[in-house]
Structures are given as structure tokens and as C-alpha cells.
Amino acid sequence: MIGVIRYLKGYVKIRVWGYSPERFMNLCTNRGILLWGLARDSGCYTMYMGLSDFFTIRDIAKKTKTRTAVLERHGLPFFWRDAHKRKTFLAGLLLCFLFLACMSRRVWAISLEGNRLVTKDQLILFLQDQGVDYGVPKKNLDLDRLEEGLRETFPLITWTSVALEGTKLTVRIRENDLPLSKEDTSDEKQYKDGADLTAARDGVVAQIITRAGVPQVKAGDEVKAGDVLIGGLVPVANDDGTVREWDRVVADGDVVLTCTRTVSLSQPFCYQYKNYTGQEKRYRFFTLGSRRYCFPFLDCPFLQYDEVTEEKRLCLFGQIDLPVWTGTILCREYLPVDAVYDRETAAQLLLARLEKIIGGLEEKGVQIIQKDVKIVNRADSLLLQAALTSQEAAVTLKAAELPKEEGTS
Amino acid sequence: MSKKNFSRNAKELIVDSLKLPRDMAMGACIVTAVGNDQVMVENYRGILEYTQESIVLQSKTCRIAVCGCCLRIAYYTNEDMKIEGKISEIRYL
Numbered sequence: 001m002i003g004v005i006r007y008l009k010g011y012v013k014i015r016v017w018g019y020s021p022e023r024f025m026n027l028c029t030n031r032g033i034l035l036w037g038l039a040r041d042s043g044c045y046t047m048y049m050g051l052s053d054f055f056t057i058r059d060i061a062k063k064t065k066t067r068t069a070v071l072e073r074h075g076l077p078f079f080w081r082d083a084h085k086r087k088t089f090l091a092g093l094l095l096c097f098l099f100l101a102c103m104s105r106r107v108w109a110i111s112l113e114g115n116r117l118v119t120k121d122q123l124i125l126f127l128q129d130q131g132v133d134y135g136v137p138k139k140n141l142d143l144d145r146l147e148e149g150l151r152e153t154f155p156l157i158t159w160t161s162v163a164l165e166g167t168k169l170t171v172r173i174r175e176n177d178l179p180l181s182k183e184d185t186s187d188e189k190q191y192k193d194g195a196d197l198t199a200a201r202d203g204v205v206a207q208i209i210t211r212a213g214v215p216q217v218k219a220g221d222e223v224k225a226g227d228v229l230i231g232g233l234v235p236v237a238n239d240d241g242t243v244r245e246w247d248r249v250v251a252d253g254d255v256v257l258t259c260t261r262t263v264s265l266s267q268p269f270c271y272q273y274k275n276y277t278g279q280e281k282r283y284r285f286f287t288l289g290s291r292r293y294c295f296p297f298l299d300c301p302f303l304q305y306d307e308v309t310e311e312k313r314l315c316l317f318g319q320i321d322l323p324v325w326t327g328t329i330l331c332r333e334y335l336p337v338d339a340v341y342d343r344e345t346a347a348q349l350l351l352a353r354l355e356k357i358i359g360g361l362e363e364k365g366v367q368i369i370q371k372d373v374k375i376v377n378r379a380d381s382l383l384l385q386a387a388l389t390s391q392e393a394a395v396t397l398k399a400a401e402l403p404k405e406e407g408t409s
Numbered sequence: 410m411s412k413k414n415f416s417r418n419a420k421e422l423i424v425d426s427l428k429l430p431r432d433m434a435m436g437a438c439i440v441t442a443v444g445n446d447q448v449m450v451e452n453y454r455g456i457l458e459y460t461q462e463s464i465v466l467q468s469k470t471c472r473i474a475v476c477g478c479c480l481r482i483a484y485y486t487n488e489d490m491k492i493e494g495k496i497s498e499i500r501y502l
Binding site: 025032045 | 454456460
């Protein structure tokens with residue numbers, strides 16, 4: 001703090017030499033002049049004193065027969081004196097502060113946190129619909145309304161927080177972590193009058209465990225798509241064995257069907273690949289708003305080329321995001337070359353594609369228990385025909401309907 | 410006993426019996442040494458001699474010599490001063 005006051009008032013470093021410098025120092029302190037940083041330097045004394053005090057030491061120097069000389073000048077008064085000579089610099093400094101003040105009143109960065117199922121694009125589009133985009137004034141933002149709007153527009157979002165931190169708008173959301181339980185309850189709501197569990201594919205029932213409803217098939221039965229596997233109407237019988245009423249439930253159970261599906265893939269022998277010539281051209285660009293400016297301005301001289309773009313957002317002091325993106329575009333020339341696969345390579349490619357399909361099915365819970373693969377040679381291509389036998393829970397819910405003869409009775 | 414000594418002894422007696430601070434009542438100098446590189450001196454009258462090797466101060470009752478090397482005065486006011494450097498000796502002359 002003392003240092004700040006000294007800087008504001010200004011201070012000088014002086015050299016004192018002559019008949020009695022010690023007396024000079026004593027007289028200075030007696031008159032209330034603060035001295036600091038005193039040092040003896042080859043017969044002379046150097047010390048610091050305030051600028052206003054410096055103008056009062058003339059008679060002291062005369063009295064003690066010493067001489068003084070200013071070595072250094074520090075502080076705001078000297079800075080102003082120097083700054084008057086640099087008007088453009090001062091104007092620049094002032095403009096810089098004005099620019100920062102103006103720019104800090106707008107939103108320059110939007111950060112989205114906590115979204116998994118709701119995509120970033122969806123959120124950005126929603127924010128743009130609400131008038132929130134890069135460069136909008138901060139005072140126009142109604143954060144509470146934004147939070148409400150987010151919760152209303154996206155039912156998956158259970159908690160939202162929209163906060164402004166400097167020029168950065170941070171949208172934090174929490175999504176529902178228990179979507180399955182919600183689905184279960186929605187099934188109950190959707191099928192108030194009961195629902196049957198029906199087969200989604202043709203197949204043979206491998207296993208059936210009923211939790212709710214009446215099983216209509218048993219293990220080993222052959223079913224077609226749409227056949228009822230577990231009925232959602234539970235009969236309540238009279239004493240004489242006749243049906244008094246139907247109890248409506250949403251059928252539930254584990255039904256595993258053994259299904260067969262065929263896959264047919266074709267791989268042409270002829271193909272085209274990119275032969276890179278090694279010729280490359282790099283462009284630098286910057287994007288301001290929605291416009292991109294490239295340097296140099298010339299068009300790419302290659303006929304056919306790939307573009308690799310690297311983009312980075314400018315950030316001031318690691319904190320202030322600016323609406324300017326810079327980066328490079330690398331154009332790599334290639335020549336398309338026609339080539340032919342041999343039979344073995346084509347077969348390997350086909351098998352790899354089949355494995356990918358099987359992998360995708362297994363991710364969905366389909367268990368492949370048998371696969372019969374046949375590769376057929378054709379004139380211009382190789383054909384793969386596979387019959388995949390799988391075990392899967394291929395079932396769907398369907399609204400329960402009363403049997404006609406029972407419904408009329 | 411001279412008159413001067415008598416008055417001095419009487420003053421000391423009063424200060425001791427009333428438990429007054431000696432620096433205020435007798436003008437005694439306060440020397441506070443922090444390690445061997447800082448000395449703070451209060452209640453002195455002025456500098457008698459200042460070199461890089463020794464600083465001699467005048468107090469009301471005696472002279473104080475602070476000896477060492479690379480001695481410098483961090484600040485110097487009418488009330489107190491702070492001496493910095495490699496201090497080897499503090500003597501009362």
C-alpha cells in the first residue's frame with residue numbers, strides 16, 4: 001500500500017555528497033522527510049525521497065554543505081509527463097479499455113455441460129430460437145426464462161442451471177438417469193385396457209417365462225410375426241367353469257424366439273482408390289461470424305483433392321473467448337486409380353462386413369447360435385449369402401382384444 | 410555525589426518504583442535485532458557516521474555502533490530506522 005501511495009505521489013532517487021551527508025540525513029528526518037533505501041556507494045550516499053520533499057531540501061543541502069543530484073525518477077507524475085509526448089499511445093490505451101468495456105457486456109462463449117441424450121446441436125438450436133447467440137447483449141438475457149424453457153422443451157431434462165460468468169454463458173443440465181422405469185410406467189399408461197405380448201418375427205419359441213398374463217404358446221411352438229405369445233386378458237372363472245369377466249393386464253415375460261434371418265452382400269471386383277500425388281497446398285483462414293476469409297485468395301489448382309481443416313477459436317488471456325476462429329485448410333491432390341480385387345481379398349472384405357453386421361446384432365441383444373455362409377462367384381462380383389440362426393427377445397406389445405365369441409356372451 | 414548524578418539516580422528511582430517505561434521516561438534507545446541481518450532502532454537522535462561497515466547512532470544516553478558489512482538503511486524517519494546487511498556486532502559506546 002505504501003508503495004502505491006509513493007507511486008501516485010512520485011519519488012526520486014538522489015545522490016548526496018559533500019561535507020556532512022550524515023547531518024543532511026538527520027536534518028531531513030527532523031523536518032519529517034521520509035528517506036528510504038539509503039546506501040553508501042563509493043564516497044556518496046544514495047537514497048529515495050518523495051517528489052514533494054525533494055523541493056524542500058535546498059536549504060538543508062546549503063546548510064550541510066552537501067550537493068544533491070537526481071539519479072532516477074519514479075511515479076505517476078513522471079509517467080504523465082512522459083505520456084504527454086505519446087498522445088497516440090494514450091489514445092490507443094483509452095480505446096483499448098473502451099473496447100474491452102463494450103465487449104465485456106456481450107456473450108462471447110456458450111458452454112454446454114451435462115448433456116448426453118440431448119445433443120449439443122439441439123441445445124444450440126433451442127438457444128438460437130430464444131435469441132441467445134454469440135454477441136448478444138448480456139442485459140437482454142432472461143436466465144430464469146431460459147431455464148424454464150429448457151425444462152419444458154426437453155422432457156428428458158430434469159434440472160437446469162443457466163449462469164453468466166463474465167462473457168461466458170454456461171448451461172448445465174441433468175438428464176433423467178432412469179429412462180427404463182419411465183418406459184415401464186408409460187406402458188401401463190398407454191395400455192390401460194391390457195396388452196398382449198406378440199411375436200415381432202417368425203420363429204420357434206425357445207423359452208417362455210411369464211410374469212403377467214396368460215401364456216398362449218409353449219417352448220418348441222412355431223410362431224409367426226404378430227402371433228400372441230402372452231395374452232393380456234386373464235379370465236376370471238365362475239364356479240361352473242364359465243368365464244365371468246376378463247382381468248386386463250399388460251402382458252409381461254421373457255420370451256426367447258429362435259429366428260432365422262438371411263443376409264445377402266455383394267462385393268464388386270472393380271474399385272477405385274485415391275493415389276495421392278504428394279502435392280499439397282495449405283491455406284490459412286479466419287472465420288468472423290459466418291464468413292470465412294482464406295489466404296491466399298487463389299482457388300485450389302488441383303482437379304481432385306481432399307480437404308483437411310483444422311480450426312481453433314481465439315481466446316484472450318485463456319479466458320475471454322472471441323467470436324473469431326482461425327485455422328488451416330490442407331488440400332491434398334489425388335488421382336483416382338481403377339483397381340481389381342482378387343477373389344480372396346474380396347471374400348475377406350465380405351466376411352468382415354458380415355462380422356460387422358453380426359456385431360451390430362449382438363449389441364442389440366441378438367445371440368447368433370448358428371451361421372451358414374455361402375460365397376458365390378459372379379462375373380463382376382462376389383456374392384455372400386448367409387443364413388443366421390439367432391435367439392432373441394423379438395416381442396412387441398399390442399392392445400388386447402376380447403375373443404369375439406366370449407365378448408358377445 | 411555530584412548534583413547531576415543525584416538527579417539521575419532520583420529519576421531512575423522514580424521510574425523503577427512507578428514502573429514507567431524507560432524508553433519514554435529516560436529516553437532509552439530500543440534496539441531490536443532480527444537474526445543477524447536486520448536491526449530496528451527506535452528513540453535515537455541521529456546518525457553520526459555511516460559507512461558500509463559501520464553505522465554509529467547517537468541516542469540520548471549513549472552511542473550505538475552497528476558493525477558488519479554491506480550495511481544499508483532500509484528506511485530512516487524521525488522515530489525509527491531499519492538497518493539491513495550482514496551484522497556482526499552491536500556496541501554501546
